[in-house]
Amino acid sequence: MKILVINGPNLNMLGIREPAVYGRQTYEDLCNLIEEHAKAVNCEVSIRQSNHEGDLVDMIQEAYGKMDGIVINPGAYTHTSVAILDAVKAVGIPTVEVHISDVASREDFRQISYIRQACIATITGQGLNGYIRAMDLLINNR
Numbered sequence: 001m002k003i004l005v006i007n008g009p010n011l012n013m014l015g016i017r018e019p020a021v022y023g024r025q026t027y028e029d030l031c032n033l034i035e036e037h038a039k040a041v042n043c044e045v046s047i048r049q050s051n052h053e054g055d056l057v058d059m060i061q062e063a064y065g066k067m068d069g070i071v072i073n074p075g076a077y078t079h080t081s082v083a084i085l086d087a088v089k090a091v092g093i094p095t096v097e098v099h100i101s102d103v104a105s106r107e108d109f110r111q112i113s114y115i116r117q118a119c120i121a122t123i124t125g126q127g128l129n130g131y132i133r134a135m136d137l138l139i140n141n142r
């Protein structure tokens with residue numbers, strides 16, 4: 001089982017500001033957590049991050065024929081990007097949407113998710129543990 005974890009804009013800044021919303025753990029902590037879990041459940045994982053919408057589309061396209069599942073936190077592009085939605089639809093790889101914060105209880109502009117309709121599940125408000133739950137969902141979905 002090969003899982004691609006994609007993080008969108010500003011997620012590389014985790015732990016630096018807004019700890020009340022996103023916690024105190026850093027992006028490096030997140031990568032370590034994901035890699036440790038991948039080892040524990042015997043799956044291959046690749047973790048990538050970009051602040052650029054087109055790069056995120058490229059990452060999804062590059063997964064075609066190579067990856068069995070995608071965990072994606074598109075960051076703010078969740079609420080704006082039809083291109084990322086279309087890329088997930090185009091590759092047809094089972095994908096889980098993750099948000100660290102509870103987006104449902106935040107601003108109105110965070111209530112729209114374009115990517116959601118192409119995902120097998122959405123996990124919100126569970127902090128970094130949401131990524132682990134998303135990986136387990138993909139593994140159990142096989």
Ligand code: CA2
Nearest residue numbers: 010011013014017018075076099100101
């Ligand atoms: O809750 C999430 O995981 C989000 O996807 C995070 C995005 C936000 O735009 C989404 O609405 C919900 C923001 C990424 C992280 O932004 C930071 C801002 C300040 C300090 C650290 C990270």
